[in-house]
Amino acid sequence: MTHPVLDTLVSDEFALRFAFVSNPRAVHRALQRSEEVGRLRSAISQGEVTECSIRTFIAELLRALEYGTRFPNEYALAALAVALETRLTPFAEEFVTDLARLDLAETPIAIRVARETVRRRLRLPINKTKQFTLSNGDRGAGDWREARVVRRVAVGQVVGDFLVEAS
Amino acid sequence: MPNLEYFLICESISTDQETNRVSLFNVIEDLQVGPPEDAAQQPPVVQFVAVSCWNRESGDEDKDFQATLRIHTPGEAPKEFSMNFQMERPRQRLSLRFHGVPKLSPGEMRFELCLNGQHVAWHTVNVFSSGAGE
Numbered sequence: 001m002t003h004p005v006l007d008t009l010v011s012d013e014f015a016l017r018f019a020f021v022s023n024p025r026a027v028h029r030a031l032q033r034s035e036e037v038g039r040l041r042s043a044i045s046q047g048e049v050t051e052c053s054i055r056t057f058i059a060e061l062l063r064a065l066e067y068g069t070r071f072p073n074e075y076a077l078a079a080l081a082v083a084l085e086t087r088l089t090p091f092a093e094e095f096v097t098d099l100a101r102l103d104l105a106e107t108p109i110a111i112r113v114a115r116e117t118v119r120r121r122l123r124l125p126i127n128k129t130k131q132f133t134l135s136n137g138d139r140g141a142g143d144w145r146e147a148r149v150v151r152r153v154a155v156g157q158v159v160g161d162f163l164v165e166a167s
Numbered sequence: 168m169p170n171l172e173y174f175l176i177c178e179s180i181s182t183d184q185e186t187n188r189v190s191l192f193n194v195i196e197d198l199q200v201g202p203p204e205d206a207a208q209q210p211p212v213v214q215f216v217a218v219s220c221w222n223r224e225s226g227d228e229d230k231d232f233q234a235t236l237r238i239h240t241p242g243e244a245p246k247e248f249s250m251n252f253q254m255e256r257p258r259q260r261l262s263l264r265f266h267g268v269p270k271l272s273p274g275e276m277r278f279e280l281c282l283n284g285q286h287v288a289w290h291t292v293n294v295f296s297s298g299a300g301e
Contacts, residue, residue: 045185086186124187125220125258130250134267144246144265 005043006057008036009076018075024112031075031082031113040083051091054080058095070106077110081117086124096121169221169232169254174280174288180216180262189260191218197293200271211271217263217290219280223254230254235281236263241274241294 008014014036021027031037043049058080061073071077081099084092099114132144178193198211217236235249248263271294278290 041185088182088184088187123257125260126256127182127187127189127260127262128250128252129262129264130248131264131266132248134265134269144248144267147266 002057003043003049003053005039005049009079010073015075024109025116027078027109028082028113028116031079037079037083040079044083051089065106074107074110077107078113081110081114085117085120168282169223169227171287172220172222174219174290176215176217176278176290176292178212178215180218195292197295198271199295199297200273201297212268214264214266217278219261221254221259223257227254233283234261237279237281239277239279241272
């Protein structure tokens with residue numbers, strides 16, 4: 001079952017609101033201001049919509065993709081790209097850049113909106129971190145040594161090409 | 168060469184995964200330590216982060232840079248920590264996180280930020296003894 005906020009993206013009413021917008025940059029702007037994208041962003045930030053559920057939702061959407069026919073859910077894909085624009089996670093990066101790289105006549109708007117999103121993502125600052133731990137820290141002595149960063153993962157999370165599963 | 172937007176030492180840092188906005192918590196200006204004879208004294212902070220933010224200048228693309236944090240503690244030789252980076256975006260944030268703080272003596276603890284070996288900025292923390300003036 002998908003979250004209601006994702007369901008609204010595939011409705012005809014949602015697509016009709018943007019169908020007459022002149023160019024992809026304007027569609028991007030209109031999507032950014034739309035209530036649906038705002039609600040999706042807050043659902044993602046509050047954890048109501050997870051990256052895993054978005055991945056499943058995209059897989060469902062793409063079932064309607066047929067060669068030679070205009071993709072009916074392209075505004076939903078475009079809305080997802082806009083909603084994930086500022087999110088700096090591997091999934092968001094993968095989704096937005098992969099969509100922007102496509103060359104499909106069936107979904108021209110979503111691809112161009114994703115390219116606009118990639119362009120904007122390139123303006124976001126990069127964060128780089130290095131960690132040091134004090135050896136004998138409990139005694140207040142010793143030297144700082146570079147720490148091995150252990151990344152915590154959760155079941156269901158996608159890390160690179162792998163899905164974390166419970167054993 | 169990139170130019171520095173800000174450089175601070177704080178207790179912790181948080182980057183919003185949704186918006187990529189950064190929040191710095193408890194900028195460290197002063198630290199109070201126990202008297203030197205107190206062997207069981209607790210460190211005034213358990214961790215700190217040196218945060219710097221750099222702006223790209225024209226010609227910085229595809230070049231490698233090295234930011235170095237030099238920590239000058241009273242009565243000890245300076246310690247250096249380096250980080251290599253490239254200005255892939257107009258702005259680059261660097262954070263060096265330190266877990267654990269060594270025993271400090273009263274005086275000035277100075278954090279010096281260098282870029283490619285050249286001094287760029289200071290952040291000074293005053294270390295006071297809790298027994299001072301009593």
